[in-house]
Amino acid sequence: MAKVSMTVNGKSVSREVEGRTLLVEYLREGLRLTGTHVGCDTSQCGACSVHVNGKLVKSCTMFASEAEGANVATIEGEADADGTLNVLQQAFQDHHGLQCGFCTPGMIMSAASLLKDNPKPTEAEVRHHLEGNICRCTGYHNIVKAIMAASGQDVGAIAAE
Ligand code: FES
Numbered sequence: 001m002a003k004v005s006m007t008v009n010g011k012s013v014s015r016e017v018e019g020r021t022l023l024v025e026y027l028r029e030g031l032r033l034t035g036t037h038v039g040c041d042t043s044q045c046g047a048c049s050v051h052v053n054g055k056l057v058k059s060c061t062m063f064a065s066e067a068e069g070a071n072v073a074t075i076e077g078e079a080d081a082d083g084t085l086n087v088l089q090q091a092f093q094d095h096h097g098l099q100c101g102f103c104t105p106g107m108i109m110s111a112a113s114l115l116k117d118n119p120k121p122t123e124a125e126v127r128h129h130l131e132g133n134i135c136r137c138t139g140y141h142n143i144v145k146a147i148m149a150a151s152g153q154d155v156g157a158i159a160a161e
């Protein structure tokens with residue numbers, strides 16, 4: 001066991017964990033931040049996406065110890081403290097960008113990363129970026145629409161689901 005400390009959603013946290021503990025386990029089991037989901041064991045689904053030092057990361061692909069001292073952002077930190085949704089979350093709601101919601105935290109974290117680097121992506125760029133995130137409800141059209149809308153672009157031309 002070793003102590004691993006980091007900042008998660010602006011709060012300093014510290015826990016004793018085994019060396020093999022993954023970041024996703026640290027977040028979900030250690031901190032009870034269960035909005036970060038586990039949808040596969042092959043690093044394909046993206047449901048576990050978080051930001052580590054501002055970079056999009058699948059938290060099942062790194063050990064918690066590798067995030068020692070890092071700034072980590074999870075879906076729980078996206079809305080305001082009073083529960084007001086951020087622009088992306090609101091756009092997902094407005095454009096029906098979710099069905100069961102399982103993939104949604106990962107989609108939001110992934111989309112946030114895209115819009116930070118590319119504030120006005122094309123539809124093709126959004127679709128390309130989402131290749132690392134799987135939605136088992138196949139809600140991709142509306143997810144793309146939501147992300148385009150959150151970037152302030154017209155979504156009228158995007159095919160309906
Ligand atoms: Fe991490 Fe699926 S749980 S990619």
Ligand code: FES
Pocket residue numbers: 097098099100101102103104134135136137138139
């Ligand atoms: Fe169900 Fe995407 S909304 S997995």
